[in-house]
Amino acid sequence: MTYLEFEKPIQLLVEQLEQLNETAEKTQVDVASAVAELEAKIITTRKEIYANLSAWQRVQASRHPDRPYSLSYMDAVSDNTFIELHGDRTVGDDKAMIGGFGQIDGRTVMFVGQQKGINTKMRQIRRFGMANPEGYRKALRLFKLAERFNKPIVTFIDTPGAYPGLEAEERGQGEAIARNIFEMAQLKVPVICIILGEGASGGALGIGVGDKVCMLENTWYSVISPESCSSILWRNWDNKETAAEALKLTAKDMLENKLVDAIIPEPIGGAHNNIPEAHQIVKQHIITYLKELDAINPEERINQRIDKFCNMGVVVE
Amino acid sequence: MSWFKRKKEGITTSTKDKKETPDGLWYKCPECKTIITTDEHEDNSWVCTSCAYHEKIGSEEYFALLFDNNAFTEINAGVKSADPLNFTDTKKYSARLADTIAKTELNDAIRTAYGKVDGNDLMIACMDFKFIGGSMGSVVGEKIARSIDYCLANRLPLMIISKSGGARMMEAAYSLMQMAKTSAKLSLMAKAGIPYISFLTDPTTGGVTASFAMLGDLNISEPGALIAFAGPRVVRETIGKDLPEGFQTAEFVLEKGFLDKIILRKELKTNIGKLLNMFAN
Numbered sequence: 001m002t003y004l005e006f007e008k009p010i011q012l013l014v015e016q017l018e019q020l021n022e023t024a025e026k027t028q029v030d031v032a033s034a035v036a037e038l039e040a041k042i043i044t045t046r047k048e049i050y051a052n053l054s055a056w057q058r059v060q061a062s063r064h065p066d067r068p069y070s071l072s073y074m075d076a077v078s079d080n081t082f083i084e085l086h087g088d089r090t091v092g093d094d095k096a097m098i099g100g101f102g103q104i105d106g107r108t109v110m111f112v113g114q115q116k117g118i119n120t121k122m123r124q125i126r127r128f129g130m131a132n133p134e135g136y137r138k139a140l141r142l143f144k145l146a147e148r149f150n151k152p153i154v155t156f157i158d159t160p161g162a163y164p165g166l167e168a169e170e171r172g173q174g175e176a177i178a179r180n181i182f183e184m185a186q187l188k189v190p191v192i193c194i195i196l197g198e199g200a201s202g203g204a205l206g207i208g209v210g211d212k213v214c215m216l217e218n219t220w221y222s223v224i225s226p227e228s229c230s231s232i233l234w235r236n237w238d239n240k241e242t243a244a245e246a247l248k249l250t251a252k253d254m255l256e257n258k259l260v261d262a263i264i265p266e267p268i269g270g271a272h273n274n275i276p277e278a279h280q281i282v283k284q285h286i287i288t289y290l291k292e293l294d295a296i297n298p299e300e301r302i303n304q305r306i307d308k309f310c311n312m313g314v315v316v317e
Numbered sequence: 318m319s320w321f322k323r324k325k326e327g328i329t330t331s332t333k334d335k336k337e338t339p340d341g342l343w344y345k346c347p348e349c350k351t352i353i354t355t356d357e358h359e360d361n362s363w364v365c366t367s368c369a370y371h372e373k374i375g376s377e378e379y380f381a382l383l384f385d386n387n388a389f390t391e392i393n394a395g396v397k398s399a400d401p402l403n404f405t406d407t408k409k410y411s412a413r414l415a416d417t418i419a420k421t422e423l424n425d426a427i428r429t430a431y432g433k434v435d436g437n438d439l440m441i442a443c444m445d446f447k448f449i450g451g452s453m454g455s456v457v458g459e460k461i462a463r464s465i466d467y468c469l470a471n472r473l474p475l476m477i478i479s480k481s482g483g484a485r486m487m488e489a490a491y492s493l494m495q496m497a498k499t500s501a502k503l504s505l506m507a508k509a510g511i512p513y514i515s516f517l518t519d520p521t522t523g524g525v526t527a528s529f530a531m532l533g534d535l536n537i538s539e540p541g542a543l544i545a546f547a548g549p550r551v552v553r554e555t556i557g558k559d560l561p562e563g564f565q566t567a568e569f570v571l572e573k574g575f576l577d578k579i580i581l582r583k584e585l586k587t588n589i590g591k592l593l594n595m596f597a598n
Binding site for chain 1: 396397404491493496501
């Protein structure tokens, strides 16, 4: 387990509990009541800490090294029926963007999402979840495949942004993202987008135009990361906390501003604290949303989707 | 002892012989440093007469260049930003807006107007870089969306002239969602079969490139314009070395296959007229 700075009180309690169990084993003393008390305290501490996170801490939680990534959800939500499909049919197969078919309680769904690496080597291969244009084009190919066979689409968003590399620019990163947004607006099948971790800018929106756009509790979604915002607006890296507050990027703020449709709760202490439970919660939400969206005819669904995005923005006259 | 010595005495112009030159009478090309009068520069469509450098211009100039007899009807001119997040960085966003409005005499970074271009009806949405770097916030998104609504209702072709540093950070996720809003609206134009010409001018970057600017039925640009998703500085930091010559210029983007054409500003109007005619007949 890795503990973030603000999780230190939890770590202390967990270590105490471990020590207690160890001593109990050695001395054969009955510590059941003390253990129960500590366990209860760990739960309340976790609850308390996670209920009161600042915006910046929420950003840190979204990047927690133990947090489950897209592939883990794709496997679990589909009860391990997920079959990964590769390639954009033009340039190559982007490892930062993954997708494929899977079944939720027997029903086929197309999953697409950014994938971060789970160890140093994989992080490099997956470019830290920053997709190239061919990643967005693979996503679009899979969207179109799903549409052709009338399968609903679920996207998992977890990216610090689209990859800002030389080849990405050569191959039209801007065009790739723009095309996805444009095409997603008109998809005839239900589209559910869930932000699992980081939702940074156009890189996130490139697979983020859906009938239901939801954020897990400890995630963020905005036009820029707080660090980059600090470097551009304040011209230094020290204002990331202020920037995180100012950007109103937490799930709660985003819902209040009607920029997302729902918040999906996480297990006590965050998704990383109980990964199987996080998987189940997400699965149940997908099932509920699919039922809701199935009831609307495709044309009406497209109209509602477009109207929703067209109502975003605040102006005065 | 000084290093340099004056050989001839008395070559400095005495104060009484100096001529008054009013500000703004001369234009110095940032590329080739040639100096010409601003009148000459304007007559040449704000293009350098010696090296053809296309100076950045705004909506006023583009409207004058394109609309027949500079006659057009502007719509939604009074739409302004509402500062929905009460944003403050080194300065309050509301104050920044007020100052910029006073300084530029513009209400935001885009103006929308319809009129005739060589006799062809056209809606033009033109961005102004001098308004907070032509950044896209709620107003840019809303005005593009409304101009598209007008185009859909009246079957009018649309041209968006992009000139922008990208999304406006002070409106955070609201700015981001303008990418979805404008692109979704453009999908309705495509469905209705009404032409949309995207004209990408120097610079077109970030969220603007990653939405409406790259979605034209035709993507057209001006010589030398910077067109990018991630700006050159960011790309340089990512790859850790210098960028190749001409990287992310319009010519580069044309070569990579993302533009239909680069058009000289002087030939813009006749070319747009011809293209509109192609769609219409």
